[in-house]
Amino acid sequence: VQLQASGGGLVQAGGSLRLSCTASEGTLSNWPVGWFRQAPGKEREFVAAIDENGVLTIYADSVWGRFTISRDNGNIMVYLQMSNLKPEDTAIYYCGAVPSWRLVKVFSKYRHWGQGTLVTVSS
Numbered sequence: 001v002q003l004q005a006s007g008g009g010l011v012q013a014g015g016s017l018r019l020s021c022t023a024s025e026g027t028l029s030n031w032p033v034g035w036f037r038q039a040p041g042k043e044r045e046f047v048a049a050i051d052e053n054g055v056l057t058i059y060a061d062s063v064w065g066r067f068t069i070s071r072d073n074g075n076i077m078v079y080l081q082m083s084n085l086k087p088e089d090t091a092i093y094y095c096g097a098v099p100s101w102r103l104v105k106v107f108s109k110y111r112h113w114g115q116g117t118l119v120t121v122s123s
Contacts, residue, residue: 001026001112005095008117011085015121019080021095021114029075032101034110037091037119047093048080049104056101063089085121092116 002025007018021033034049048059048069057069068081078095096110103109 001028001031001097003028003095003097003112003114005093005114005117007080008093008119010120010122013086013121013123015085016081016083017085017119019082019093019095019117019119021078021080022076023097027075028071028078028097031097031099031112032104033069033071033078033095033097034104035069035080035093035095036107037089037093038116039088039091042091044094044107046105046107049098049101050078051101058104082119085119087121087123090119090121092118 004024005021007020030052032051035047036044038044050057050069054071066084071078094116095114097112098110
């Protein structure tokens with residue numbers, strides 16, 4: 001599975017962006033999908049994840065109530081809707097596919113990654 005992330009950009013604090021993740025090769029069906037982010041000088045951190053059926057979701061405390069993860073009915077796209085963005089949300093955002101829902105917070109267990117998309121939030 002080859003993933004592609006898109007939708008990043010420059011936005012002012014309080015603004016919104018929607019990131020998309022799709023499989024350019026293969027399919028996202030049967031894969032839980034997670035978003036991680038990495039800010040300059042920091043380790044990659046978990047942001048949100050959704051199970052393969054689009055039923056279960058989980059969020060980092062830092063984004064809970066502001067970000068929403070979803071996937072379309074055709075299981076082609078996974079979205080990360082980001083609202084009320086803050087400067088501390090500035091990072092490269094990566095989507096990944098992991099073989100099991102119970103592993104969604106474990107970066108090292110992800111099998112496939114997209115190339116990352118840059119989100120910059122200005123104050």
